[in-house]
Amino acid sequence: MIRWLFALLLVALPATAAEEVVLGLSQSEVAITTNFNGSEIFVFGAIKRDAPMPEGDMGVIVTISGPPVPVSVRKKERRFGIWVNTDVVEIEAAPSYYAVATSGPLEDVLSTRENILRKVSVPSMIQSISAPTTVLDATGYVNALIRIRENAEAFQLLEGQVVVDDDTLFRTRIKLPAALTEGAYQTRILLTRDGAVVDQYQTAIDVRKVGLERWLYSLSRNQPFLYGLMSLAIAIFAGWSASAAFSLLRN
Template structure:
């Protein structure tokens, strides 16, 4: 009976699912946010390990997804009432990625089935709509669409179809640009091998993003020694005011 079940499971898997595996590398596994940080790029590269020649009937495709830390987001809609713009309704997304980028070897609609997209939450709509939502409106989807549209315009959500280079169905690479306003935390990198729209293999890696140098010192001080941080801020403000006043007096002479 056990042998029969194993045979049925193997038969149910897509062709080549047990023969192709991802071997991955990243150009860096950590990003330091300093005072002069203006963004960076992560090189994602790797190869496909096989136990047998690849099938010739359907090409292999690669999808790379980079996902930032999840944070709660409140999306508000403004309506004009008596000439004044006021908040009329809001939707609270309890957990949405602060950054989300997808790079592929081809059009997502052609290389990824809807079933596997819902299963692995790869595309932006699948990643966003899968999180919990509390709404004050009967149409929360329009607010989620607005969130995606705003973050796409700012570069924090994007899909780069065709940006993954795949050579001889074996070697692949792509560059993922990270914006300057990164949220501190763990960024998840996921790589998917697909054939005929079905996911054959998945590999995950993490990239740590944290403040460094003076920014790290000030951030830690403000969180762990809030009183001292406040006193230092007050002293610096007084010193700056006194210095400006002294300079003004010198210039008047």
């Protein structure tokens, strides 16, 4: 009986990974200033092995995910000669930014099962969709959101953009757009063999406003009344300055 229990315990113990991801980042922080127009993250690393390289096709996937935010997707229809909002689909959580870079076509380096389990592809990151009974196909609203954010470079699928050298070293560059949400941008590196994930490394990139941007942001959140008065004063001063300038030009 004891031998059987010992054998079952050995089977239940996790096996030591033969391959391990060692990661590097060009920067772990992104500062948003008044003249911030985007940034580029250089992701690089190596694959550490404590045994000969296993058989099977190897793949490397890099994902960067911004803070999740709720999104309302509305449908517009033309009625009585004007465009109006009709149905709306509420999405409880969608990443404000999401990029996937792979060493090959995504369907080749990651199986469908692993994709669902790890939530790697863009659609798998969009969760908790609430739609009214008048909406028969909420998928169309999700596809519209993905299309809009892809055009704004907030969602990126970069297939074949991870370069792997000698089955050991890998590197890629991922562009961050100018419109970024503050917070921790979760970064994952997945190492796969024949579509199955054999190791994963996770870290975070901190994106924060600094300088005047940080002061204005904090003021609007912590003292909204004062922020409103200051905005009103600036608007009045700007209007008076423009009026005075036009008066001088007329004279």
